Amino acid sequence: MADALVTPDIRAGRLTADDYLENFEDLHPPLGVHEARVEADRCYFCYDAPCTIACPTSIDIPKFIRQIATGNPLGSAKTIFEQNILGGMCARVCPTETLCEEACVRNLAEDRPVSIGLLQRHATDTFLARNASLPYERAAPTGKRVVVVGGGPAGLSCAHALAREGHDVTIFEARPKLGGLNEYGIAAYKTTHDFAQAEVDFVLSIGGITVKCDTALGRDITLEGLRRDFDAVFLGMGLGGVNALRTEGEDLAGVIDAVAYIAELRQAQDLSALPVGRKVVVIGGGMTAIDIAVQIKRLGAEEVTIAYRRDREAMKASAYEQEIALTNGVVIRECLAPRRLIGEGGHVRAIELERMLPDSAGRLTGTGESVTLEADQVFKAIGQTFVPDALGGGEALELDGGRIGVDADRRTSLTGVWAGGDCVAGGEDLTVASVEDGKIAAASIHAALSA
Amino acid sequence: MADLRTNFLGIKSPNPFWLASAPPTDKEYNVVRAFKAGWGGVVWKTLGEDPAVVNVNGPRYGAIHGPDRSLLGFNNIELITDRPLEVNLREIKQVKRDWPDRALVVSLMVPCEEQNWIDILRRVEETEADGVELNFGCPHGMSERGMGSAVGQVPEYIEMVTRWCKQHTRMPVIVKLTPNITDIRNPARAAHAGGADAVSLINTINSIVSVDLDQMAPYPTIDGQGAHGGYCGPAVKPIALNMVAEIARDPQTQGLPISGIGGVTTWRDAAEFMALGAGTVQVCTAAMTYGFRIVEDLIDGLSDWMDEKGYTSVDEVVGRAVPKVTDWQRLNLNYVVKARIDQDACIKCGRCHIACEDTSHQAITAMKDGLRHFEVIDEECVGCNLCVSVCPVEDCITMEHIAEGTDPRTGKPIDPNYANWTTHPNNPNRVPEAAE
Numbered sequence: 105m106a107d108a109l110v111t112p113d114i115r116a117g118r119l120t121a122d123d124y125l126e127n128f129e130d131l132h133p134p135l136g137v138h139e140a141r142v143e144a145d146r147c148y149f150c151y152d153a154p155c156t157i158a159c160p161t162s163i164d165i166p167k168f169i170r171q172i173a174t175g176n177p178l179g180s181a182k183t184i185f186e187q188n189i190l191g192g193m194c195a196r197v198c199p200t201e202t203l204c205e206e207a208c209v210r211n212l213a214e215d216r217p218v219s220i221g222l223l224q225r226h227a228t229d230t231f232l233a234r235n236a237s238l239p240y241e242r243a244a245p246t247g248k249r250v251v252v253v254g255g256g257p258a259g260l261s262c263a264h265a266l267a268r269e270g271h272d273v274t275i276f277e278a279r280p281k282l283g284g285l286n287e288y289g290i291a292a293y294k295t296t297h298d299f300a301q302a303e304v305d306f307v308l309s310i311g312g313i314t315v316k317c318d319t320a321l322g323r324d325i326t327l328e329g330l331r332r333d334f335d336a337v338f339l340g341m342g343l344g345g346v347n348a349l350r351t352e353g354e355d356l357a358g359v360i361d362a363v364a365y366i367a368e369l370r371q372a373q374d375l376s377a378l379p380v381g382r383k384v385v386v387i388g389g390g391m392t393a394i395d396i397a398v399q400i401k402r403l404g405a406e407e408v409t410i411a412y413r414r415d416r417e418a419m420k421a422s423a424y425e426q427e428i429a430l431t432n433g434v435v436i437r438e439c440l441a442p443r444r445l446i447g448e449g450g451h452v453r454a455i456e457l458e459r460m461l462p463d464s465a466g467r468l469t470g471t472g473e474s475v476t477l478e479a480d481q482v483f484k485a486i487g488q489t490f491v492p493d494a495l496g497g498g499e500a501l502e503l504d505g506g507r508i509g510v511d512a513d514r515r516t517s518l519t520g521v522w523a524g525g526d527c528v529a530g531g532e533d534l535t536v537a538s539v540e541d542g543k544i545a546a547a548s549i550h551a552a553l554s555a
Numbered sequence: 556m557a558d559l560r561t562n563f564l565g566i567k568s569p570n571p572f573w574l575a576s577a578p579p580t581d582k583e584y585n586v587v588r589a590f591k592a593g594w595g596g597v598v599w600k601t602l603g604e605d606p607a608v609v610n611v612n613g614p615r616y617g618a619i620h621g622p623d624r625s626l627l628g629f630n631n632i633e634l635i636t637d638r639p640l641e642v643n644l645r646e647i648k649q650v651k652r653d654w655p656d657r658a659l660v661v662s663l664m665v666p667c668e669e670q671n672w673i674d675i676l677r678r679v680e681e682t683e684a685d686g687v688e689l690n691f692g693c694p695h696g697m698s699e700r701g702m703g704s705a706v707g708q709v710p711e712y713i714e715m716v717t718r719w720c721k722q723h724t725r726m727p728v729i730v731k732l733t734p735n736i737t738d739i740r741n742p743a744r745a746a747h748a749g750g751a752d753a754v755s756l757i758n759t760i761n762s763i764v765s766v767d768l769d770q771m772a773p774y775p776t777i778d779g780q781g782a783h784g785g786y787c788g789p790a791v792k793p794i795a796l797n798m799v800a801e802i803a804r805d806p807q808t809q810g811l812p813i814s815g816i817g818g819v820t821t822w823r824d825a826a827e828f829m830a831l832g833a834g835t836v837q838v839c840t841a842a843m844t845y846g847f848r849i850v851e852d853l854i855d856g857l858s859d860w861m862d863e864k865g866y867t868s869v870d871e872v873v874g875r876a877v878p879k880v881t882d883w884q885r886l887n888l889n890y891v892v893k894a895r896i897d898q899d900a901c902i903k904c905g906r907c908h909i910a911c912e913d914t915s916h917q918a919i920t921a922m923k924d925g926l927r928h929f930e931v932i933d934e935e936c937v938g939c940n941l942c943v944s945v946c947p948v949e950d951c952i953t954m955e956h957i958a959e960g961t962d963p964r965t966g967k968p969i970d971p972n973y974a975n976w977t978t979h980p981n982n983p984n985r986v987p988e989a990a991e
């Protein structure tokens with residue numbers, strides 16, 4: 105007989121097969137042709153459009169929307185790809201409510217921006233459905249060889265741009281598949297039907313890119329070696345580590361790194377095989393916290409609570425993301441800092457938190473009041489860190505606040521080495537920002553190689 | 556509630572909204588539905604001689620749509636009624652008997668021989684219909700057979716046929732004009748000379764509504780081919796308004812009653828036609844788009860607007876704007892306006908700037924003190940109204956009249972007196988001003 109007090113309630117297969125399908129379909133279903141035309145017509149074709157200025161990759165938004173409106177979705181997609189080769193993924197994952205759509209003048213007209221993200225998806229989906237490969241020809245081979253470390257958004261964007269210019273590119277990727285967090289991190293309902301790999305194939309179709317997966321810098325290759333063997337190096341390694349809670353009980357079973365769990369979820373052939381607690385607490389306040397909370401809820405967890413140490417306004421997850429969590433039945437509790445994980449028989453059973461008091465400057469003081477939440481699983485979503493170990497061996501690369509320091513052209517302190525994406529200092533930790541980094545670095549590398 | 560009752564050539568109707576001669580008025584069934592819905596009158600679908608015409612069995616309509624599929628323009632290649640004359644006449648008689656308070660006018664089109672007109676007029680009279688409308692407008696199919704706009708394009712024919720009709724019937728005769736001419740005043744004058752009691756306009760405009768780029772043929776396509784049709788609906792309203800106004804202010808046809816047709820969709824459209832001289836308005840496309848129920852808002856809207864403006868009867872509205880329609884050469888060249896942007900209403904889309912910058916007078920800023928800001932530069936603004944036309948926010952840009960002082964654009968003082976081109980020094984043909 106199961107004893108509810110001593111046995112944590114963690115089970116796989118909490119839902120029916122149909123539930124899994126429904127829960128992990130598109131969070132925002134794509135627009136139909138008619139819907140897209142109607143929505144496209146809402147765009148005013150602004151002069152010096154604020155939305156374009158707000159887009160980290162500077163996509164010509166009024167132009168691509170107008171092309172949808174005139175019945176030219178393929179031309180529209182080309183306008184998008186011209187600035188952002190991962191425009192398909194960005195259409196799905198960008199927090200548009202804090203980027204282009206926040207800047208849309210329609211917010212002033214009637215509080216509802218043009219649905220730029222959905223329109224971008226409409227155009228790029230239409231293109232990919234009709235064309236397997238890119239609308240570009242490679243330039244004549246230059247004979248130059250560039251290496252890209254890490255096949256995430258930054259690496260793919262950089263590799264693509266350089267290959268298009270005629271350089272030979274090699275991507276070394278530690279994992280078995282390319283895509284970075286597109287493949288291993290983004291919430292499953294944002295990129296359904298294996299879109300990440302379809303997009304990788306599309307990007308690689310430019311030609312001239314050699315891919316070596318299961319090959320890690322620092323383990324199988326060294327930075328020194330790469331600098332010697334290639335004309336230029338681009339580092340797009342993302343963030344390999346996660347912050348520790350540094351609280352008692354962190355080693356208990358059932359205390360899980362959210363990013364690792366999501367990676368497992370994204371690779372799962374069968375969602376009903378994943379272990380899901382009945383009561384789940386998520387620690388953190390960013391996009392990862394929201395993503396794990398919503399996904400674990402959609403896997404069948406009964407009670408999911410996000411506990412964040414500051415108030416909701418201070419959360420890195422946008423108000424819109426928070427809304428998604430709430431509408432999925434997730435409870436958000438603010439001003440609670442984790443103090444102790446309470447276990448039984450080596451497994452977590454509850455988490456003790458302290459109520460915090462933020463002052464106007466954002467400083468937190470504990471109130472001494474403690475709150476205990478029962479938990480079968482506790483997910484840590486308190487931020488990722490850059491792990492510089494892989495860079496070791498040769499001449500040291502300068503770091504800045506724990507990440508790789510770069511200039512405006514994404515040049516590192518080492519000659520011939522560029523970097524971009526989450527692994528560099530000063531970024532936004534967004535897919536679209538990583539794509540832009542890769543693009544900027546590629547332009548700089550191309551200029552250097554052409555000099 | 557304002558009094559919407561209308562007396563047009565002695566034909567009374569409870570409101571000025573008539574259905575134009577077209578599919579909505581082709582059968583008793585439709586007309587009865589229309590009267591039940593509240594329409595003030597109908598012009599029965601054009602009758603011809605037996606044997607009845609034959610319509611194509613393929614598509615006969617095409618449309619211009621806005622991006623949300625709102626219907627902006629409508630095109631048809633339909634002919635006059637394709638039902639036997641006898642059937643139509645029997646139904647007309649029945650409907651008139653059942654609905655004595657509504658206007659029932661019968662549209663006619665027969666070959667240009669006096670006897671043909673005598674015959675059909677006689678038969679229509681037996682129905683006790685209120686009047687006849689001579690269809691000199693249909694621009695497709697019928698015109699190839701020497702009828703419809705083929706008559707409407709030759710003033711002498713208009714005058715001749717109108718005269719026959721006036722001679723052979725006691726019923727009021729309305730002449731329906733085709734817009735497919737260069738100067739609408741000529742056919743109107745001809746109708747007037749022939750003794751017409753009124754003119755109605757416009758019939759449809761020759762058109763190819765679109766080309767099917769896969770079949771490489773005009774749309775609607777009948778077995779791989781297409782023919783031009785007649786264009787109507789909201790898109791033709793400005794053309795119709797102008798033609799109505801031209802007739803209303805022409806000294807030779809002044810006072811000739813007009814039934815206004817072309818793109819009437821809302822009460823506001825109707826009020827505009829009436830202000831330019833239309834005693835009744837006729838509607839086709841709007842009814843074919845939305846069904847008969849739109850008449851409810853036509854009635855309500857017109858009545859509410861009249862109440863608001865203090866007009867108590869339709870007659871007070873009809874023709875009220877006609878005296879203000881003039882020739883370009885009479886416009887006051889000393890009237891100076893400048894665009895003004897309401898910064899609170901402005902959503903900063905920049906369309907006014909790029910329109911003025913690229914295509915006009917470089918009179919709107921894009922930036923001020925490093926910030927996105929759209930403001931009119933009075934030194935450059937010619938007051939052309941382009942920005943007002945392109946701004947997506949209604950009333951965000953308005954035109955302000957500068958009555959006195961200096962025009963910052965010309966640097967010259969603003970003359971408070973009216974002066975037009977006829978006396979302007981740059982006009983080589985100016986009329987010399989009267990000696991002081």
Ligand SMILES: Cc1cc2nc3c(=O)[nH]c(=O)nc-3n(C[C@H](O)[C@H](O)[C@H](O)COP(=O)(O)OP(=O)(O)OC[C@H]3O[C@@H](n4cnc5c(N)ncnc54)[C@H](O)[C@@H]3O)c2cc1C
Nearest residue numbers: 254256257258278284285320321341342525526533534535
């Ligand atoms: C859970 C989660 C959800 C997110 N959701 C969103 C979202 O909805 N929208 C959004 O815009 N952003 C989101 N982000 C952020 C976004 O995914 C990242 O900003 C983006 O993926 C960074 O791209 P990158 O190319 O710099 O790094 P990554 O995507 O992390 O790719 C780095 C690649 O380098 C490889 N690599 C690492 N070390 C080595 C090595 N030593 N040798 C070889 N290869 C190596 C990795 O395996 C990986 O493939 C999310 C992040 C997380 C963690």
Ligand SMILES: Cc1cc2nc3c(=O)[nH]c(=O)nc-3n(C[C@H](O)[C@H](O)[C@H](O)COP(=O)(O)O)c2cc1C
Nearest residue numbers: 575576577601631690758787788817818838839840
């Ligand atoms: C399908 C169709 C058939 C028409 N048939 C006739 C007709 O038989 N006789 C006629 O005088 N006008 C005919 N017209 C013209 C209309 O009466 C009217 O003059 C014209 O459509 C403009 O009005 P609207 O913009 O309200 O449609 C027809 C119009 C349409 C759309």
Ligand code: SF4
Nearest residue numbers: 147148150155208209
């Ligand atoms: S700001 Fe909005 S309306 Fe203007 S161009 Fe961008 S999407 Fe269109």
Ligand code: SF4
Nearest residue numbers: 911936937939940942
């Ligand atoms: S009225 Fe004409 S000239 Fe003046 S600002 Fe507007 S567009 Fe420019």
Ligand code: SF4
Nearest residue numbers: 901902904905907946
């Ligand atoms: S067009 Fe209108 S809303 Fe747009 S910037 Fe100009 S004034 Fe503002």
